[in-house]
Amino acid sequence: MNSIALSKRKDFAAYRATWVFAAALCLLILQALQAAAQMMPNTFADLAKEISPSVVNITTTTVIAGRADQRPRGIVPKGSPFEEFFREFEDRRRGNGGASRSSALGSGFVISADGFIVTNNHVIEGADEIEVEFFSGERLAAEVIGTDKNTDIAVLKVESEAPLPFVSFGDSDTARVGDWVVAMGNPLGQGFSVSAGIVSARNRALSGIYDDYIQTDAAINRGNSGGPLFNLNGEVVGVNTAILSPNGGSIGIGFSMASNVVSRVVDQLTEYGEIRRGWLGVRIQDVDEDIAESIDGLDRAAGAVVTGVPEGPSKDAGILQGDVIVIFDGHEVEDVRDLVQTVGNTEVGKAVDVVVVRDGAQVTLSVTLGLRDDEKLARADEPDVPEDSPKDYEDLGITLSNLTDEIREGLDLAVGLEGVVVVDVLEASEAFEKGLKSGDVIVEAGQEKVTSLAEFEEQMSATIESGRKTMLLLVRRGGDPRFLALTVQ
Numbered sequence: 367m368n369s370i371a372l373s374k375r376k377d378f379a380a381y382r383a384t385w386v387f388a389a390a391l392c393l394l395i396l397q398a399l400q401a402a403a404q405m406m407p408n409t410f411a412d413l414a415k416e417i418s419p420s421v422v423n424i425t426t427t428t429v430i431a432g433r434a435d436q437r438p439r440g441i442v443p444k445g446s447p448f449e450e451f452f453r454e455f456e457d458r459r460r461g462n463g464g465a466s467r468s469s470a471l472g473s474g475f476v477i478s479a480d481g482f483i484v485t486n487n488h489v490i491e492g493a494d495e496i497e498v499e500f501f502s503g504e505r506l507a508a509e510v511i512g513t514d515k516n517t518d519i520a521v522l523k524v525e526s527e528a529p530l531p532f533v534s535f536g537d538s539d540t541a542r543v544g545d546w547v548v549a550m551g552n553p554l555g556q557g558f559s560v561s562a563g564i565v566s567a568r569n570r571a572l573s574g575i576y577d578d579y580i581q582t583d584a585a586i587n588r589g590n591s592g593g594p595l596f597n598l599n600g601e602v603v604g605v606n607t608a609i610l611s612p613n614g615g616s617i618g619i620g621f622s623m624a625s626n627v628v629s630r631v632v633d634q635l636t637e638y639g640e641i642r643r644g645w646l647g648v649r650i651q652d653v654d655e656d657i658a659e660s661i662d663g664l665d666r667a668a669g670a671v672v673t674g675v676p677e678g679p680s681k682d683a684g685i686l687q688g689d690v691i692v693i694f695d696g697h698e699v700e701d702v703r704d705l706v707q708t709v710g711n712t713e714v715g716k717a718v719d720v721v722v723v724r725d726g727a728q729v730t731l732s733v734t735l736g737l738r739d740d741e742k743l744a745r746a747d748e749p750d751v752p753e754d755s756p757k758d759y760e761d762l763g764i765t766l767s768n769l770t771d772e773i774r775e776g777l778d779l780a781v782g783l784e785g786v787v788v789v790d791v792l793e794a795s796e797a798f799e800k801g802l803k804s805g806d807v808i809v810e811a812g813q814e815k816v817t818s819l820a821e822f823e824e825q826m827s828a829t830i831e832s833g834r835k836t837m838l839l840l841v842r843r844g845g846d847p848r849f850l851a852l853t854v855q
Contacts, residue, residue, distance in 0.1 A: 407598065410548055414560045417600050419501045419531035421593060423552040424472040424485055424508075424522075426493035428833060468833075473551030473593030474498070474522065475602065477632065479529035481506075483522040484632055485592030486607055487513045490520050492833075492855075498524055501558055512635030516576045518607055519628055520592075521635040533594065536601025538624035541565050541580060549584040549606055549620070551593025561585035563618070570621060572608060575706045579621040580604045586620035595622040604628075630711060643710035645738035646694075646720075647678025652701045653690060661690060662726030668692070669723070670705045683733040685722060692728070693721035710738065756789045757819055759826075762852055763795020764788055764802065768818050777805055783842065784817040785809035800850045802841065809847075810840035830855050 472489030563584030595604035604622025812825035
């Protein structure tokens, strides 16, 4: 009996220990769930109410002027007695002497009580009129203070009798992957709209050297461009700029330019009306593993190797081709993008120490930064291309060449045929979809005869300057002509 009683007591003790452990485990799980619930907001309503008055809808209007000699080409011949009739018909149809108006929508947000507003450059680029609609329904005309194409940021200004509600920039560097964010704007022209999500990734680069995007799954659609991305403190941590989508709508991959980039741009635009970025004056490339192994003094694949030193600050300071820039103004250089961004954010005219690896040793040089002029640099970097060499027109998705005797003979073209020949067509382009093929000869662009790439480019520029979005091409293939229109802007 005693042994049986002892066994029962042991079984009971083991059962009680198991029960206590299970209860403790349940308590821990419950506490974890409660902590998670405390981190997850029950509602974004209070935040939305607080920040909505600072968010604006932006409507732009562009006047597209018609050509004075515009007529339905191919319908009536020039000089025909019906020509004037058709021109008057077209003018009445278009209104205002052939001119038409095009509108676009976007978003923005107020950053000061006196009416400074931030949006995307692509929202207002080329606009003749800009109107800002506030959450209250008030509408005000806006003027452009300054723009920066490199970061796609623009600053506008409105005049208001009363102080305007505004928001401040937060520190985007403190935004963590997984943090809650809220996007506001004017998606698809639907008016003020709020969407919520998380920070999906940081430091995304899309196409520019100054890119620093926050990726988010908060719904961002067309019309959200220029709108703010808020943290839960109501601070702007990004400017909604782009989406990745196969169908043009949100699939949960949106990109907002980080506020720490935007705030620096905004400060310069409001103070100077332009961007003043530092310029080092070197041509550089990344250091890969093979380059690092082949250069004495480098212990890892980091820095930027100098491939050229044109006239400028670096040449004056003694930087040489083959040097590897490893430290700039006390900052260790990771790669080309890192160096370009760091230099661009440094004050123009500042003398900085640049450490380079040369002949297996580190050399420190003092460089006084110049002012970066992207347009001048782009022209300087353009290679000398022979007149008859093919030229890529990436926006159109085609490669063209002047007609040479060799090309004419190879394609068996008529001796008197003039124009520019299509060398290649990208399969993902509008030109490919509309049937343009290699070997086609473009004989007219913008309803004007073209005999060279220079004349083709003149007509393309004239089309863009006139405000038209498409350029009409007359193409000959095997002697048969056909028209097609390509989007130029």
